[in-house]
Amino acid sequence: MHEIYNLVTGPLAWLAWGIFIVGSIYRLAIMYILAKKKDAPSLAYMSWGFSLRSIINWLIPFNALGWRRNPLMTVATFAFHICLVVAPIFLLAHVALWDQFFGITYPVLDEKVTDIMTMIVVAACLIFAARRIFQKEVRYVSGFQDWLILVIAVLPFATGLLAYYQLGNYQVMIVLHILSGEIMLAAIPFTRLSHMLFSVFTRSYMGSEFGGVRRVKDW
């Protein structure tokens, strides 16, 4: 067990971060080159002001028409994304690892808070899954990729909870937790999770086109 733990916290961790960082840079670079080559009629309209205007307005819950018409999804998706990003970064156990391996320390969130945040992520994933199963307009367009990324996203949090509460075999659970986290990182550039990389640009473009060409808001 100890060797496996060393493997997942050592070489596999480096590999996952490597794939995530190098893969993301690669995907962004290739996409940018493609945009330069083929999308001049769109790139020409890109504007910082309208991009930011659009991004900010879409980051306000219940501001955009789409958010207002889907309150449950709005709450779920905002809570999910905030917790998904914040909880792992400021979790005590994670910061302890940064300290242990690299001597880096920074403030942590109270364990109770990160605990609840983790539960929120899992709960939000259940809501997403329920939508894919029970809401017919979502079910109609759901495919393998959609379920795959949902599983990839929920696993690190579910196993994290189980490990934290020492439910099941702690040793196994912690290895699974680390491994699933690494899978998630490595999957970002190469699955639909890449919306983490690209959506800022698609949002910006839509904001620029609606602001600059159409002179209306896009939210």
Next chain:
Amino acid sequence: MGIKDRLIEDVGLREGVKRLTEDKIEQVVQTVLKGETGARLAAYSEICMRCGLCSEACHFYLSHDGDPSYSPVGKVQQTMAVLLKKKGRVSPDFIYGMAQIAYTECNLCRRCVHFCPVGIDTGYIMSTVRRICHKLGVTPQYIQDTAHSHSATFNQMWVKEDEWTDSLQWQEDEAREEFPGLRIPLDKEGADIYYSVIAPEPKFRTQLIYQAAAIMNAAGADWTMPSEPGWDNSDMCMFTGDFEMMGRLKRKHFESAQKLKVKRIVMGECGHAFRSVYDMGNRWVAWKMYPVPVIHSIEFFWELMKQGKIKLAKKYPGPVTVHDPCNVVRGRGHHEKLRELVRFLVDGPIIETASNREHNICCTAGGGVINCGPPFKNVRLDGSKAKAEELRATGVKTIVAPCHNCHGGLEDTVHRYKLDMHIKFLGDIIYECMEKPS
């Protein structure tokens, strides 16, 4: 559930797919995907999270009791998603259904943009699907006929050159009885205003030219209309996917204005023509913006109002509701000017529909859908149920709609859903209420 259960016979689509093979389809799809699309389509198809939030944006979805195959993402799922997944190797039958979705079940109104958190433009994806259909030669017959007319005559309605000038002179003649001294000046070099129309105006809505001339005359405008091709600002080729022809039309239109050295173009109350000059046509010919300033009638009338050049003898009896045409409102932000103008013209309040301004629900005729003709009329009207319900809820008798396509569509909608409303252009109201020589 899906397009297979609702195929409609159309000779243009049927004859088109008869000529296709899988090899040919694959080759054409690849040509478009590799040659004309890039990061935009790639990003859209990759990061669409299939969350379904866009569904409620679409009037087709709303009007079909939430049938998911009518949602924006549902329509992409049945068209572009399959082309990308199978790398264009699909059957001719698939192309038939794909064309029917792209041409008749999406108005390219872009309301779904207000619902998509990651900023996907389904209108762009559907336009690209239409582009592929055009290159495959699979287009609904009626709209293809208008595209052929554009190719042959540079106008949409097979109006011959002499018929065009004849129609203008006829209207001038008629109007001079009511407004002595009125002119429709042809080819006047250096005029302030080049007034452009769509071909259905000389063809069967000539009163609109009459009204425009009356308003220009009353405002003392220095204006002209061209006698030669280029006068038609409409662009059905943009909607069939014939982008080469769309580019030629735009060039012709602007060159015609440049030849007359006019200061700017004023466009009649048309929606799609406006889309073509500021959004699609200009991009195809690599102009970031149009080379001659163009303004829509809403803006033009608004200016006249501000300058005190519209003198009313009476106000139009309200209350009214305002229909916001996608291409000039969601497309150009003219909603407030439109309302200011309506408040000036109408005695009584504007009763808004539940979805208004840039969140407006489409008339279901736009995007070339009404131009696909009688075979698809019932489908179109089924799709306008959501709009009809919003209109009915206003309880008013008059809809102000500054767009030809919206007019045609709303007239059908009013008839089908027994709304007991009538539809007015701004020009109708201004003409009716303006001061006239006694």
